[in-house]
Amino acid sequence: MATKPKKVVLAYSGGLDTSIILKWLQTEYGCEVVTFTADLGQGGEIEPARKKAEAMGIKQIYIEDVREEFVRDFVFPMFRANALYEGVYLLGTSIARPLIAKRLIEIAAETGADAVAHGATGKGNDQVRFELTAYALNPDIKVIAPWREWQFKSRTDLIDFAEKNQIQVTKDKRGDAPFSVDANLLHSSSEGKVLEDPWVEPPAIVYQRTIAPEDAPDKATYVEIEFLKGDPIAIDGKAMSPATLLTELNRLGHDNGIGRLDLVENRFVGMKSRGVYETPGGSILSVAHRAMESLTLDREAAHLKDSLMPKYAELIYYGFWFAPEREMLQAMIDKASENVEGTVRLKLYKGNVIVVGRKSTKSLYNNELVTFEDDRGAYDQKDAAGFIRLNALRLRTLAARKRNT
Numbered sequence: 001m002a003t004k005p006k007k008v009v010l011a012y013s014g015g016l017d018t019s020i021i022l023k024w025l026q027t028e029y030g031c032e033v034v035t036f037t038a039d040l041g042q043g044g045e046i047e048p049a050r051k052k053a054e055a056m057g058i059k060q061i062y063i064e065d066v067r068e069e070f071v072r073d074f075v076f077p078m079f080r081a082n083a084l085y086e087g088v089y090l091l092g093t094s095i096a097r098p099l100i101a102k103r104l105i106e107i108a109a110e111t112g113a114d115a116v117a118h119g120a121t122g123k124g125n126d127q128v129r130f131e132l133t134a135y136a137l138n139p140d141i142k143v144i145a146p147w148r149e150w151q152f153k154s155r156t157d158l159i160d161f162a163e164k165n166q167i168q169v170t171k172d173k174r175g176d177a178p179f180s181v182d183a184n185l186l187h188s189s190s191e192g193k194v195l196e197d198p199w200v201e202p203p204a205i206v207y208q209r210t211i212a213p214e215d216a217p218d219k220a221t222y223v224e225i226e227f228l229k230g231d232p233i234a235i236d237g238k239a240m241s242p243a244t245l246l247t248e249l250n251r252l253g254h255d256n257g258i259g260r261l262d263l264v265e266n267r268f269v270g271m272k273s274r275g276v277y278e279t280p281g282g283s284i285l286s287v288a289h290r291a292m293e294s295l296t297l298d299r300e301a302a303h304l305k306d307s308l309m310p311k312y313a314e315l316i317y318y319g320f321w322f323a324p325e326r327e328m329l330q331a332m333i334d335k336a337s338e339n340v341e342g343t344v345r346l347k348l349y350k351g352n353v354i355v356v357g358r359k360s361t362k363s364l365y366n367n368e369l370v371t372f373e374d375d376r377g378a379y380d381q382k383d384a385a386g387f388i389r390l391n392a393l394r395l396r397t398l399a400a401r402k403r404n405t
Contacts, residue, residue: 005031006031008029008114016169021119021146026056034107036062036064036104037062068243074098079286083312090282091313092187114142118131127145128269129319179192189276220349223284223348230338252348257351260277292360293340295360
């Protein structure tokens with residue numbers, strides 16, 4: 001075994017798995033452990049994690065509310081890019097990992113730790129996201145991934161270890177969970193067990209962030225979202241902080257059955273997996289942002305952004321948030337967003353987000369140019385003939401060659 005670390009910063013949820021990891025680090029490495037628990041808006045109490053860590057002898061315990069940082073510095077920049085992995089996934093889990101890993105590295109520096117640890121498995125994407133971020137920010141850090149190291153083969157093994165080491169195991173944790181859940185302020189992600197067969201419709205218990213579209217109100221909900229430099233800043237004229245605004249959009253999305261996605265995706269590690277995602281507020285925001293861009297963004301700038309978006313989304317999904325190529329793309333996206341401001345009006349109805357209005361002082365929409373009525377000389381339709389002839393030149397040349405062969 002390589003040199004054992006002296007102090008490890010663990011990404012600690014307070015749940016059974018990370019509690020077992022905490023004890024395993026203490027017994028396997030004989031090292032001091034520092035815990036970090038992040039409030040990303042996942043719901044539920046996180047303070048109990050402090051008591052559990054204290055009960056296991058942890059002296060340095062970090063519990064932090066990072067919701068505003070999460071939305072402001074990670075979610076909003078991603079939404080400026082209209083990022084969708086494989087055309088549909090709003091990257092809710094992917095975008096949370098670099099923030100957690102960044103704080104692990106920062107806390108390691110603050111506490112003099114020489115290693116960090118996470119609870120991601122060896123089959124998933126999260127291990128890559130955590131570790132690429134860690135190495136990008138500290139090339140000398142040691143990363144411990146217990147799921148790739150320990151000898152436990154089953155949940156029974158984990159329970160046995162917990163009981164031998166006096167780690168509390170609640171009754172609901174003794175059996176296999178019907179599916180696993182990861183959640184934050186942007187979304188919830190469910191996968192495994194009852195969701196592994198992609199032909200079988202997800203049971204109703206999977207959905208936690210949205211009501212079923214068919215159960216949503218029969219009356220539409222109208223909402224106005226105001227943007228500044230590509231970021232939402234107000235709902236229905238009321239200015240809000242990033243996390244508060246996303247929380248309100250989540251409420252509206254929940255109540256109108258918006259944001260459900262059943263996806264078979266290609267993991268970075270090479271396998272396909274089936275996941276069920278709920279992104280109520282993010283789904284509303286995505287539609288609104290594109291509507292705002294449609295009014296304020298130049299055609300070629302918009303098309304260039306769209307052509308680069310799949311690469312940008314892929315970089316986030318794969319874990320390259322702190323890579324130079326993502327930062328280069330972000331600089332371009334932010335430049336394009338300078339005039340993306342104004343208000344979008346949406347109609348929310350039974351799972352649908354429908355754009356019904358948009359306005360902006362930076363609008364490129366010119367009614368005199370597009371009107372079917374008298375345009376007062378703003379556009380000479382005869383100019384289109386030359387435009388078409390020039391664009392048709394190569395097509396006519398190709399057609400002539402084909403005709404003569």
